[in-house]
Amino acid sequence: xxxxxxxxxxxxxxxxxxxxxxxxxxxxxxxxxxxxxxxxxxxxxxxxxxxxxxxxxxxxxxxxxxxxxxxxxxxxxxxxxxxxxxxxxxxxxxxxxxxxxxxxxxxxxxxxxxxxxxxxxxxxxxxxxxxxxxxxxxxxxxxxxxxxxxxxxxxxxxxxxxxxxxxxxxxxxxxxxxxxxxxxxxxxxxxxxxxxxxxxxxxxxxxxxxxxxxxxxxxxxxxxxxxxxxxxxxxxxxxxxxxxxxxxxxxxxxxxxxxxxxxxxxxxxx
Amino acid sequence: xxxxxxxxxxxxxxxxxxxxxxxxxxxxxxxxxxxxxxxxxxxxxxxxxxxxxxxxxxxxxxxxxxxxxxxxxxxxxxxxxxxxxxxxxxxxxxxxxxxxxxxxxxxxxxxxxxxxxxxxxxxxxxxxxxxxxxxxxxxxxxxxxxxxxxxxxxxxxxxxxxxxxxxxxxxxxxxxxxxxxxxxxxxxxxxxxxxxxxxxxxxxxxxxxxxxxxxxxxxxxxxxxxxxxxxxxxxxxxxxxxxxxxxxxxxxxxxxxxxxxxxxxxxxxxxxxxxxxxxxxxxxxxxxxxxxxxxxxxxxxxxxxxxx
Ligand SMILES: Nc1ncnc2c1ncn2[C@@H]1O[C@H](COP(=O)(O)OP(=O)(O)OP(=O)(O)O)[C@@H](O)[C@H]1O
Ligand SMILES: [Mg+2]
Numbered sequence: 001x002x003x004x005x006x007x008x009x010x011x012x013x014x015x016x017x018x019x020x021x022x023x024x025x026x027x028x029x030x031x032x033x034x035x036x037x038x039x040x041x042x043x044x045x046x047x048x049x050x051x052x053x054x055x056x057x058x059x060x061x062x063x064x065x066x067x068x069x070x071x072x073x074x075x076x077x078x079x080x081x082x083x084x085x086x087x088x089x090x091x092x093x094x095x096x097x098x099x100x101x102x103x104x105x106x107x108x109x110x111x112x113x114x115x116x117x118x119x120x121x122x123x124x125x126x127x128x129x130x131x132x133x134x135x136x137x138x139x140x141x142x143x144x145x146x147x148x149x150x151x152x153x154x155x156x157x158x159x160x161x162x163x164x165x166x167x168x169x170x171x172x173x174x175x176x177x178x179x180x181x182x183x184x185x186x187x188x189x190x191x192x193x194x195x196x197x198x199x200x201x202x203x204x205x206x207x208x209x210x211x212x213x214x215x216x217x218x219x220x221x222x223x224x225x226x227x228x229x230x231x232x233x234x235x236x237x238x239x240x241x242x243x244x245x246x247x248x249x250x251x252x253x254x255x256x257x258x259x260x261x262x263x264x265x266x267x268x269x270x
Numbered sequence: 271x272x273x274x275x276x277x278x279x280x281x282x283x284x285x286x287x288x289x290x291x292x293x294x295x296x297x298x299x300x301x302x303x304x305x306x307x308x309x310x311x312x313x314x315x316x317x318x319x320x321x322x323x324x325x326x327x328x329x330x331x332x333x334x335x336x337x338x339x340x341x342x343x344x345x346x347x348x349x350x351x352x353x354x355x356x357x358x359x360x361x362x363x364x365x366x367x368x369x370x371x372x373x374x375x376x377x378x379x380x381x382x383x384x385x386x387x388x389x390x391x392x393x394x395x396x397x398x399x400x401x402x403x404x405x406x407x408x409x410x411x412x413x414x415x416x417x418x419x420x421x422x423x424x425x426x427x428x429x430x431x432x433x434x435x436x437x438x439x440x441x442x443x444x445x446x447x448x449x450x451x452x453x454x455x456x457x458x459x460x461x462x463x464x465x466x467x468x469x470x471x472x473x474x475x476x477x478x479x480x481x482x483x484x485x486x487x488x489x490x491x492x493x494x495x496x497x498x499x500x501x502x503x504x505x506x507x508x509x510x511x512x513x514x515x516x517x518x519x520x521x522x523x524x525x526x527x528x529x530x531x532x533x534x535x536x537x538x539x540x541x542x543x544x545x546x547x548x549x550x551x552x553x554x555x556x557x558x559x560x561x562x563x564x565x566x567x568x569x570x571x572x573x574x575x576x577x578x
Pocket of ligand 1: 270285288289290308309310311312313314315316317355
């Protein structure tokens, strides 16, 4: 071997090699990604800001939303949801593709790159994608005067954290499943949709019947939304709850990544 | 063998209850060209994946360059070039992008890879396709690219799982020639194949496998010498009559195999045997005298043909 392969360096940076390959392949879709990332928030801001929001406020003023404009109230949730769907797209599809459809992971794993690094690389690239989407969204929120520039910039890392917690679990799930068609049905209809509707997205969780509230408690979207509201406009949640939200999201993220990296290693070494 | 580059003892791999590789022992010396020959499902690819430090064995020991591949996966794989049975190129990338990105996974510098790519394009005869997306290549071209990709890191050991499947005869011979040159440069080759001629051409030593076990081991010539006669007389009497004449033929040679379409008679002198048969009043519709091959060794060991 005279190519000068430096294994310790690969052990340190392998995940970044994978992430950069993933980003490169994402960049082929950059026009579509950009169109979705700009178009989607625009529709919401126009529909809710001009339509639904006005109606809600005519009905009950801003009393239901702690005195916050309705569009501003739901903005942190929309932002976190953007991170969640972005990360999901970039973990679930590449993972199933890598193991099953095109078997790219097996090629990567025949080099010094490990399964763990492949998992982390896919995840990092997905985080980058989510970060991009969220930043675009945040700029639009500023442009539409929904939030003021300042401490509200914390909305960005909070949304990415929410997406990251959910995405880590998705990375694991996608590596675990063998039959993907059922998986997509269940994921879309029984996870994503209810999570979006019942995470205090459109009204405070506390105004829902108590038996529905647990959906919010376990939902990364709710935790990220609450944190986001607090950072954007002094929503008035306690410091304890801030800590609870943060701990919940970080715990989910770590558990998801541990499970995912193990599952990647296991499936590649069959 | 003193200081083998690869050594396996009692190597076993199970999938659930099914034993795909059953307590296999072998060594491969540095610079050697070692073959695994066997029919579908013999366990060749399973062994190759274990040697590639990607698949975990169920039991037994394996050492590659003195290291257990399960404990030192990245370190071992840094020395390997792997050509899997099924191409797993990235169809959305071009030929050169595939080589480039794979080289990056070995942590190689851009400059090194760029130079290497020129050499590999020539090796795979894909210069004209360099900027073509891989999904637009023919099957044989993809195969050649996969082999070239395995060489990007200048491996010490090249693992080739059915390298020439899907190649046209000319490409096959060119590949044999290139592999031979790599061997001269000191690269150790481990390859699997269904093709006896390929095994005879390329392998210094090989094992004949069936159903997860090694049936025999040796150089192609020694295996033929040990398990077969010098010549083989192939006779056909038509599918109905083959069975009829078989008992009588059996008395005339050392050993005989009755296949559905023909009878193989093992002997030191095929022409003489054919004369004897004709004298006895049996007239074969076609006959052929040839030298024994690994196919005959395999038939002897397993009672089955290699390619069914
Ligand atoms: N992932 C797997 N799960 C279950 N069984 C497997 C798996 N991989 C291989 N096998 C089984 O192990 C046996 C050996 O398979 P292997 O691929 O090693 O054969 P092979 O000698 O390479 O055959 P071929 O010439 O067809 O490539 C086969 O019976 C196969 O069905
Ligand atoms: Mg095989």
